[in-house]
Amino acid sequence: MDKLEKILAQMRQEPANVRYGDLQTVCAAYFGKPRQDGSSHAIYKTPWPGNPRVNIQNDKGKAKAYQVRQVLLAIERLGVKP
Numbered sequence: 876m877d878k879l880e881k882i883l884a885q886m887r888q889e890p891a892n893v894r895y896g897d898l899q900t901v902c903a904a905y906f907g908k909p910r911q912d913g914s915s916h917a918i919y920k921t922p923w924p925g926n927p928r929v930n931i932q933n934d935k936g937k938a939k940a941y942q943v944r945q946v947l948l949a950i951e952r953l954g955v956k957p
Contacts, residue, residue: 878900879900879901879904882897882898882900882901883901883947883950885897886898886901886943886946886947887947890940890941890943890944890947891937891940891943892937893937893938893940893943894936894937894938895931895932895933895934895936895937895938896936897938898931898938898942898943898946899917899931901946901950902917902919902929902931902946903919905949905950905953905955906919906920906921906929906949907919907920910928915932915933916930916931916932916933917930917931917932918930918931919931921949921952921953922953923952929945929946929949930942930945931946
């Protein structure tokens with residue numbers, strides 16, 4: 876199992892216990908470079924119309940659980956089984 880698969884498994888099992896850096900790694904792998912980074916938020920563009928972004932936030936080194944779940948849903952929407 877590679878690093879990305881391990882992070883995805885942790886995201887599914889414990890969304891409240893995911894490091895922000897790990898969530899950034901997953902988002903970069905699926906959505907490319909963030910269109911905004913460097914502040915407390917990183918924003919990634921998605922390929923569908925409507926609300927075409929994934930927004931993640933650093934909360935003292937951890938990712939917010941609801942944002943982890945949103946990233947998992949966005950990956951599923953891409954047609955990839957996370």
